[in-house]
Amino acid sequence: MNPRVTARALLFGLSGLLLLALWLSLALGPVSLPLLDSVRALLRLLGVPLAAPEQAVLIIGQIRLPRSLLGLTVGAVLALTGVAMQGLFRNPLADPGLIGVSSGAALGAALAIVGGTLLGGLPAVVAPYLLSGSAFAGGLLVTALVYRLGRRNGQTSVATMLLAGIALTALAGAAIGLLTYLADDATLRTLTFWNLGSLNGASYARLWPLLLVTVVVALWLPRRARALNALLLGESEARHLGFAVERLKAELIFCTALGVGAAVAAAGMIGFVGLLVPHLVRLLVGPDHRLLLPASALAGGALLLFADLLARLLLAPAELPLGIVTALLGAPVFLYLLLRGRA
Amino acid sequence: MLRAENLAVRRAGRTVLAGIDLELRGGEVLGVLGPNGAGKSTLLGALCGDLPAASGQVWLDQQPLTAWPGQQRAQRLAVLLQSSSLDFAFSVEAVVGMGRLPHATGLSIDAQIVEQALQAADAQHLSGRNYLALSGGERQRVHLARVLAQLWPGGAGQTLLLDEPTSMLDPLHQHSTLQALRDFAGRGAAVLVIVHDLNLAARYCDRLLLLVNGRPQVLGSPDEVLQPDNLKLVFGLDVLVQRHPERDHPLIVIR
Numbered sequence: 001m002n003p004r005v006t007a008r009a010l011l012f013g014l015s016g017l018l019l020l021a022l023w024l025s026l027a028l029g030p031v032s033l034p035l036l037d038s039v040r041a042l043l044r045l046l047g048v049p050l051a052a053p054e055q056a057v058l059i060i061g062q063i064r065l066p067r068s069l070l071g072l073t074v075g076a077v078l079a080l081t082g083v084a085m086q087g088l089f090r091n092p093l094a095d096p097g098l099i100g101v102s103s104g105a106a107l108g109a110a111l112a113i114v115g116g117t118l119l120g121g122l123p124a125v126v127a128p129y130l131l132s133g134s135a136f137a138g139g140l141l142v143t144a145l146v147y148r149l150g151r152r153n154g155q156t157s158v159a160t161m162l163l164a165g166i167a168l169t170a171l172a173g174a175a176i177g178l179l180t181y182l183a184d185d186a187t188l189r190t191l192t193f194w195n196l197g198s199l200n201g202a203s204y205a206r207l208w209p210l211l212l213v214t215v216v217v218a219l220w221l222p223r224r225a226r227a228l229n230a231l232l233l234g235e236s237e238a239r240h241l242g243f244a245v246e247r248l249k250a251e252l253i254f255c256t257a258l259g260v261g262a263a264v265a266a267a268g269m270i271g272f273v274g275l276l277v278p279h280l281v282r283l284l285v286g287p288d289h290r291l292l293l294p295a296s297a298l299a300g301g302a303l304l305l306f307a308d309l310l311a312r313l314l315l316a317p318a319e320l321p322l323g324i325v326t327a328l329l330g331a332p333v334f335l336y337l338l339l340r341g342r343a
Numbered sequence: 344m345l346r347a348e349n350l351a352v353r354r355a356g357r358t359v360l361a362g363i364d365l366e367l368r369g370g371e372v373l374g375v376l377g378p379n380g381a382g383k384s385t386l387l388g389a390l391c392g393d394l395p396a397a398s399g400q401v402w403l404d405q406q407p408l409t410a411w412p413g414q415q416r417a418q419r420l421a422v423l424l425q426s427s428s429l430d431f432a433f434s435v436e437a438v439v440g441m442g443r444l445p446h447a448t449g450l451s452i453d454a455q456i457v458e459q460a461l462q463a464a465d466a467q468h469l470s471g472r473n474y475l476a477l478s479g480g481e482r483q484r485v486h487l488a489r490v491l492a493q494l495w496p497g498g499a500g501q502t503l504l505l506d507e508p509t510s511m512l513d514p515l516h517q518h519s520t521l522q523a524l525r526d527f528a529g530r531g532a533a534v535l536v537i538v539h540d541l542n543l544a545a546r547y548c549d550r551l552l553l554l555v556n557g558r559p560q561v562l563g564s565p566d567e568v569l570q571p572d573n574l575k576l577v578f579g580l581d582v583l584v585q586r587h588p589e590r591d592h593p594l595i596v597i598r
Binding site: 090091092226229230232233234236237239240241242243244282286287288 | 391392393413414415416417418420421422424427428429430431432433434437438441442444445493
C-alpha cells in the first residue's frame, strides 16, 4: 500500500476519533443530553440559527464546551511535548516531566495555594489566576535552571540535563513536602486535588492562554519534524546532516516548558499522557516525526477527552480526579508495552 | 576538498592531537592507521568539526569549515561515525533516506538514490526491513549507504570521512565496503577512512597516515608506510612485508 495514502487515512481516522470524543464529551455528564441536541446546541453557539433546547445551549456553552476544549488542548499539548522530549532524549520512554517543568509547576502551584492561605486567604477573584500564573512561572523557572545546568562551553549536554532534572525534581518534591507540612487541612485538600489534575475548574479564561500556547507549539514543532528525525540518529549525525543542533535543542526545551507549564497551570498534574500517547502512536505510524507529531496531537486530545468522560461518569454525580484516570489507564498499557517489547 | 593546517586538539588540559597538516585529494582514498588511543577518532572529530581545534584550522574548499552554513556543508561533507545510537523502528530506506535531508531533490530522485546507495553498500536486500531488527554489521552497512546517499553520486569537491566502517563486518563485506569507497572516490570525491586491518589498507588505500600518540608518524603510499620498522615502532609488531602474488600491493604477514 502507498504509505502516504495510509498516512492520510490514519490522520483522518484519528480526527474522526477526536470528533467522536468531543461529541460524547459535550453530550454526556451528570445531565445527559440527547446526542442530536448537543450538536444543535453547539451549532447554535457557533452562530448557526437552529432550534435547540435552552438548557442544552446553556450547559454546553457555559460548562461543557470550555471543559472539552480545555481537555482536548491539554491532551494535544502534552502529547506534542512528549514527542519533542522523546526526540530530544532519543529515547521512546522519555517524558515531558524529565526536564523539571512539571515539578517546577507543581511547586509554583503549591507556593500559591499554601502561601495564599498563610497570608490570610486571597480574594476569590485573583486566586485562580495567581495559582495558574505561579504554576506556569514555576515550570519555566525550573526548566530554565535545568537547561542552564546542562550547558557547558556553548553546548547542552542532554545527559547532564536529565540528571539535573532528576535532582531538581527531588528538590522541588522536598519543598512541596515542606509546604504540605505547613498547610492546614483545607489547604491540604486543595493541594492534593490540584496534584491529581482535573478539568473541573474549566472556564474560557483558563482556556485561552493554554490554547494560544498550544497553537504556537503545534505550529512550531512540525517545522522541526525533519530535524527531529535526524536527531534520532545522534547529535553529531544531525549536525553532519546540516541541522543546527544546539538551536534545535533549545527550541524543543522552550516549547516543552511553555506547553507543559501552561497545561499544568490550567489543569494540574496529569500524568502519562505525554509518555504514553507518542509511544502508542509510534506503534501505529512509525517514528517519522512528520506524521508522528500531528497524529500524537490528535490522539492526545482524544485520549484526554475519553479519560475525562470516565472521570465524570464512573462515580457520577461525584467526579474522579483526571490524573487518577490517566494513570489507571496509562500504567497497565505502559507495562504491557514494556513486557511485550522484551519478549 | 578538506584541508587541515597545523591542527591540534586538547582534552582535559592534555594535547591529544597535534601537528596535523593534511590535504585530502579528490579521487583518493586515504587510510588512517594507528594503535588504540592513537587519536584516529579524535583526528576525524577535529576534521569534521565535532571537536573544537585548540590551534590550527580546517578548510572546506576555500572557506574555514566553521564558516559554512549547515546545509551547504552537509552537501559537501559526510561523516560516518563509529556507531549510531539510533533506537527507533525506522525502515531501512527511511534511515538511508535521512542522507537526503540536506538536499531538495524530491521524493522520486531521493528514492532512486537511496536504492543505488543501498546497492553500493551491498545492502539492497535489507530494503523494507525494520532497522532495529538488523544485526550490527547490517546496521553498519545501512549507515554506510546513508552517508553515500548524502553525497550521491559523489564528485569533485565532496569529502567523505569514515570511522572504522568495517569494524563489525564479515571478511567479504570488509572488502565490499572498501571497494565501495574506492568506487566512490573514483567518481572524484575525497575519502578518509580509519581502518585497523593492515592488508585491507594496503589493498584499497592510495595513501596511508600512521598516527602515534596523536602525532603523525608517516604519511605516504602504502609501500612507503607499511615498512617493517614503521610497524614495529607504531604497533610493536614483528612483520614480514611481501608482495601480493596477483595484485602486487604489500602483504603484511605477522611473524
